[in-house]
Amino acid sequence: MKVQPDCYHCCLRQVLESVRFATDDPKVHQQVMLEALEVMKSFDYNKTSPIMGRAVHKLVEKHTGVKDPYQKVKEESIAVALELYPSFKKFVAEQEDKLSAAIQVSALGNLLDAAAYGDLRQVDWEKVFQNELAKNHKLGDIEKLRGELKAAKSVLIIGDNAGETVFDRILAAEIKAANEAVEVFYGVRGYPIINDATMQDAIHSGLGEETTIVDTGSSAPGLVLKDAPAEFLKLYNKADVVISKGQGNYEILEEDPKRPIYFLLKAKCSTIAAHLGVDLDTLVFLQK
Amino acid sequence: MKVQPDCYHCCLRQVLESVRFATDDPKVHQQVMLEALEVMKSFDYNKTSPIMGRAVHKLVEKHTGVKDPYQKVKEESIAVALELYPSFKKFVAEQEDKLSAAIQVSALGNLLDAAAYGDLRQVDWEKVFQNELAKNHKLGDIEKLRGELKAAKSVLIIGDNAGETVFDRILAAEIKAANEAVEVFYGVRGYPIINDATMQDAIHSGLGEETTIVDTGSSAPGLVLKDAPAEFLKLYNKADVVISKGQGNYEILEEDPKRPIYFLLKAKCSTIAAHLGVDLDTLVFLQK
Numbered sequence: 412m413k414v415q416p417d418c419y420h421c422c423l424r425q426v427l428e429s430v431r432f433a434t435d436d437p438k439v440h441q442q443v444m445l446e447a448l449e450v451m452k453s454f455d456y457n458k459t460s461p462i463m464g465r466a467v468h469k470l471v472e473k474h475t476g477v478k479d480p481y482q483k484v485k486e487e488s489i490a491v492a493l494e495l496y497p498s499f500k501k502f503v504a505e506q507e508d509k510l511s512a513a514i515q516v517s518a519l520g521n522l523l524d525a526a527a528y529g530d531l532r533q534v535d536w537e538k539v540f541q542n543e544l545a546k547n548h549k550l551g552d553i554e555k556l557r558g559e560l561k562a563a564k565s566v567l568i569i570g571d572n573a574g575e576t577v578f579d580r581i582l583a584a585e586i587k588a589a590n591e592a593v594e595v596f597y598g599v600r601g602y603p604i605i606n607d608a609t610m611q612d613a614i615h616s617g618l619g620e621e622t623t624i625v626d627t628g629s630s631a632p633g634l635v636l637k638d639a640p641a642e643f644l645k646l647y648n649k650a651d652v653v654i655s656k657g658q659g660n661y662e663i664l665e666e667d668p669k670r671p672i673y674f675l676l677k678a679k680c681s682t683i684a685a686h687l688g689v690d691l692d693t694l695v696f697l698q699k
Numbered sequence: 700m701k702v703q704p705d706c707y708h709c710c711l712r713q714v715l716e717s718v719r720f721a722t723d724d725p726k727v728h729q730q731v732m733l734e735a736l737e738v739m740k741s742f743d744y745n746k747t748s749p750i751m752g753r754a755v756h757k758l759v760e761k762h763t764g765v766k767d768p769y770q771k772v773k774e775e776s777i778a779v780a781l782e783l784y785p786s787f788k789k790f791v792a793e794q795e796d797k798l799s800a801a802i803q804v805s806a807l808g809n810l811l812d813a814a815a816y817g818d819l820r821q822v823d824w825e826k827v828f829q830n831e832l833a834k835n836h837k838l839g840d841i842e843k844l845r846g847e848l849k850a851a852k853s854v855l856i857i858g859d860n861a862g863e864t865v866f867d868r869i870l871a872a873e874i875k876a877a878n879e880a881v882e883v884f885y886g887v888r889g890y891p892i893i894n895d896a897t898m899q900d901a902i903h904s905g906l907g908e909e910t911t912i913v914d915t916g917s918s919a920p921g922l923v924l925k926d927a928p929a930e931f932l933k934l935y936n937k938a939d940v941v942i943s944k945g946q947g948n949y950e951i952l953e954e955d956p957k958r959p960i961y962f963l964l965k966a967k968c969s970t971i972a973a974h975l976g977v978d979l980d981t982l983v984f985l986q987k
Contacts, residue, residue: 416715416728417715419715419732419736420715421708423707423708424705427705427707427708440704444707445740445744448736448737448739448740452733452736452737452740456729456733
């Protein structure tokens with residue numbers, strides 16, 4: 412999905428949030444905003460929004476020296492998710508269709524996204540998730556996935572934000588429950604960008620227990636294949652099933668997927684909802 | 700109040716809303732966004748945000764030829780407000796302190812602001828207003844106003860959005876009830892800008908019944924004194940009481956009020972709330 416008109420103000424709002432995490436100096440906030448305007452104005456809008464986001468977020472490190480402004484936010488998200496983990500693990504275990512339940516829990520982990528909520532500790536997450544799970548989500552291509560998993564040797568999950576990483580463990584475990592022979596890989600960003608999960612965040616989330624964590628090399632809030640190490644590309648091309656999580660990965664990969672991909676996301680912005688032809692906040696699971 | 704970092708993304712979001720009202724052509728939306736980035740980047744951020752808003756919103760007319768993209772929105776707001784008018788007129792009449800009640804109703808009219816709500820007809824305004832009025836608003840300088848009104852010959856209200864104009868009639872009527880000899884003037888924008896009230900909007904709101912409507916000459920979403928006709932400036936300087944409504948007028952006039960002004964607004968953005976030292980959504984009435 413190419414840069415859309417709404418991406419500009421959204422990206423600008425997000426970079427301001429980021430620079431505020433990095434420094435309290437209002438002069439730096441102002442300077443980053445002015446340079447972000449320049450970067451966006453000159454950006455080739457035939458590229459995707461996560462690539463624009465990367466270009467703009469680079470300004471924060473340039474002006475503050477802070478490489479990972481969301482480090483504390485990510486740690487907090489992971490801590491909150493780890494507290495919630497046992498009850499959602501139990502919830503999935505109690506469902507008749509465990510794979511569907513695990514997919515929903517994995518996608519709803521995206522609600523922890525720092526861009527959508529302020530103080531994570533103030534939110535009654537149990538209630539938020541229970542309300543969401545009570546909705547009758549239409550997981551478009553789940554039967555197709557179920558079939559493919561039976562014969563699969565390797566599954567690659569392309570991760571999104573830190574925090575939801577913890578819930579992705581539940582999905583990885585259910586994939587392995589569906590086929591004991593399968594190996595599950597989990598792709599993380601190669602460099603901190605917003606609150607997206609890096610190797611360290613994935614390890615802190617406990618993903619090493621259920622998956623083999625792999626570096627995608629991407630420094631954008633979405634998977635950029637041309638930045639990926641050869642080892643990851645081999646895995647990506649060879650995997651029997653690839654599940655891409657979240658909006659950022661969708662925005663880049665749906666443009667030219669190179670191979671079939673299951674996209675699992677909650678449509679949190681009206682532009683992406685319109686692109687997918689669904690209502691805002693719909694949980695989407697479809698293969699492209 | 701000078702341009703703050705949050706003004707950039709907010710202004711950009713608003714101009715996109717505006718150009719979407721003016722045309723369905725996505726190429727024009729994109730072009731306006733790119734030019735808005737350029738305008739904001741080059742804008743002197745020691746000026747105020749409404750002046751930046753004016754510069755950016757000019758792009759919509761430039762690219763679409765539409766002078767008043769919010770015309771329908773304003774008509775709808777006024778129609779909704781006129782439907783609500785009798786019940787709020789009655790509400791104020793039933794209160795012991797009618798002036799306080801009228802000030803609250805006048806400020807809460809600002810909730811009709813199109814920037815904050817989508818489809819106005821979908822909102823239960825009676826309920827929204829009743830909830831708001833149930834809050835114990837602290838109208839800081841109301842006793843001072845009460846005293847000044849007793850001896851006043853002329854009062855000038857500087858209007859804000861179309862729609863709340865209808866509720867301002869209730870305030871104008873209570874001002875005249877407090878002192879029969881007073882003449883109430885109502886200042887409107889000299890040119891359409893976002894959903895701010897122009898002469899035509901004020902007339903459609905019925906303000907001609909309670910006030911003398913005057914043109915401020917301003918084409919920004921806030922009163923710009925240097926653009927005002929000599930006649931308005933005379934009135935502004937001579938008025939015994941000036942009441943400025945809404946955020947836009949506050950942002951410009953608090954910088955250098957030239958004369959004492961009562962500011963009446965609901966702090967709808969965190970930047971203005973912080974500047975005033977109040978919580979978001981607080982109803983503020985203070986003299987500067």
